[in-house]
Amino acid sequence: xxxxxxxxxxxxxxxxxxxxxxxxxxxxxxxxxxxxxxxxxxxxxxxxxxxxxxxxxxxxxxxxxxxxxxxxxxxxxxxxxxxxxxxxxxxxxxxxxxxxxxxxxxxxxxxxxxxxxxxxxxxxxxxxxxxxxxxxxxxxxxxxxxxxxxxxxxxxxxxxxxxxxxxxxxxxxxxxxxxxxxxxxxxxxxxxxxxxxxxxxxxxxxxxxxxxxxxxxxxxxxxxxxx
Amino acid sequence: xxxxxxxxxxxxxxxxxxxxxxxxxxxxxxxxxxxxxxxxxxxxxxxxxxxxxxxxxxxxxxxxxxxxxxxxxxxxxxxxxxxxxxxxxxxxxxxxxxxxxxxxxxxxxxxxxxxxxxxxxxxxxxxxxxxxxxxxxxxxxxxxxxxxxxxxxxxxxxxxxxxxxxxxxxxx
Numbered sequence: 212x213x214x215x216x217x218x219x220x221x222x223x224x225x226x227x228x229x230x231x232x233x234x235x236x237x238x239x240x241x242x243x244x245x246x247x248x249x250x251x252x253x254x255x256x257x258x259x260x261x262x263x264x265x266x267x268x269x270x271x272x273x274x275x276x277x278x279x280x281x282x283x284x285x286x287x288x289x290x291x292x293x294x295x296x297x298x299x300x301x302x303x304x305x306x307x308x309x310x311x312x313x314x315x316x317x318x319x320x321x322x323x324x325x326x327x328x329x330x331x332x333x334x335x336x337x338x339x340x341x342x343x344x345x346x347x348x349x350x351x352x353x354x355x356x357x358x359x360x361x362x363x364x365x366x367x368x369x370x371x372x373x374x375x376x377x378x379x380x381x382x383x384x385x386x387x388x389x390x391x392x393x394x395x396x397x398x399x400x401x402x403x404x405x406x407x408x409x410x411x412x413x414x415x416x417x418x419x420x421x422x423x424x425x426x427x428x429x430x431x432x433x434x435x436x437x438x
Numbered sequence: 439x440x441x442x443x444x445x446x447x448x449x450x451x452x453x454x455x456x457x458x459x460x461x462x463x464x465x466x467x468x469x470x471x472x473x474x475x476x477x478x479x480x481x482x483x484x485x486x487x488x489x490x491x492x493x494x495x496x497x498x499x500x501x502x503x504x505x506x507x508x509x510x511x512x513x514x515x516x517x518x519x520x521x522x523x524x525x526x527x528x529x530x531x532x533x534x535x536x537x538x539x540x541x542x543x544x545x546x547x548x549x550x551x552x553x554x555x556x557x558x559x560x561x562x563x564x565x566x567x568x569x570x571x572x573x574x575x576x577x578x579x580x581x582x583x584x585x586x587x588x589x590x591x592x593x594x595x596x597x598x599x600x601x602x603x604x605x606x607x608x609x610x
Contacts, residue, residue, distance in 0.1 A: 214607075216604060216607060234577065264554075294490070294491065295490055295491055297491065297512075297529075297547065299512060301511055301512070306535065309535075309536075314536075316534075316535055316536045316540075317533070317534045317535070318510070318511045318532070318533050319511070319531065319532040319533075320511060320512075320531040320532065323531075323547075325490065325491075325547060327490055331490050334489060334490030334493070335490055336489055336490070336548050370531070372532075374534060375534050375541055375562075375563070390511075390512050392512055392514075394491045394576070395576060396578065397576065397577055397578060398575060398576065399574060399575050399576075400514070400573060400574060400575065400576060402512060402513070403512075405507075
């Protein structure tokens with residue numbers, strides 16, 4: 212009954228039980244802290260150009276470069292259980308040939324960023340100089356809500372978007388939207404809510420006005436040659 | 439010492455007990471599989487392509503039903519490429535169309551380029567069918583044991599030996 216093997220088993224069993232209880236408590240504590248993010252998103256400059264998907268490709272496709280301005284306050288997303296917040300801006304547009312012509316059935320991410328909590332800074336994949344700066348920026352703080360405040364002016368997109376057809380010029384009713392994904396240290400992953408859930412509110416704003424992608428930008432030389 | 443060898447009735451009980459533990463684990467796994475509608479409801483992260491969100495050895499819980507809405511852009515999905523065994527955990531970054539024919543493109547947060555290169559030859563997009571689940575919950579590090587076991591096969595022998603020794607040494 213009281214052999215050393217049984218004792219080791221009991222200690223290990225108790226250890227795992229305590230670990231899971233603490234983890235469950237931390238995970239549930241997420242629901243207690245309110246989330247009230249807000250953002251304003253505006254489209255700046257849009258260009259549609261022709262290009263190739265990669266260097267060796269012979270296929271020509273149209274790519275839309277959408278510049279935008281974003282001012283957001285996501286600071287309430289940062290709690291003791293936040294490992295990182297993945298923030299992304301997507302462009303969505305309807306399909307003209309679909310039965311429902313107004314539903315935004317196409318969506319593509321044009322820009323994203325990872326905002327780590329100071330507790331997860333060391334995991335970022337960045338250069339040594341940038342890492343030093345990042346670690347220094349939150350010295351002594353386990354949580355840094357100020358990182359949730361983004362001010363981007365005329366931001367270049369990270370990804371140029373295209374569609375499977377290869378045509379994106381002259382698409383109407385395109386909308387930019389801000390989304391986020393909160394990655395916890397332990398527990399449930401959460402995305403931008405579609406409705407208010409208890410203390411978690413929807414993003415206030417965070418949707419741009421509908422706009423139209425322009426026609427393909429013709430290179431200056433070609434224009435001259437045509438004349 | 440070696441009481442198990444002296445008492446066959448006891449040895450049989452031990453064996454049954456061991457079988458019970460194994461079958462319980464198997465039933466729980468399959469039960470979870472039925473609930474989540476995923477062939478593999480719990481996966482261990484094997485690569486660093488989603489860092490810093492997921493490290494190697496982290497445990498992910500998957501959900502493969504679309505009760506409220508379709509799988510959409512921003513979700514982290516686990517998919518299998520045709521002809522390859524290893525499941526990949528990446529984020530959906532583009533979606534064209536709706537329903538089971540919708541074209542999905544994925545990308546790892548820590549990768550510079552999207553996954554077009556990882557897909558099968560001639561495949562430019564995933565469809566819903568390729569996905570075996572979306573990540574809904576996360577426990578760090580717990581799955582590292584499985585990585586250790588698969589990378590250092592001798593550990594399996596050591597573990598089996600220890601377990602066998604424990605069964606033999608146990609008295610009651």
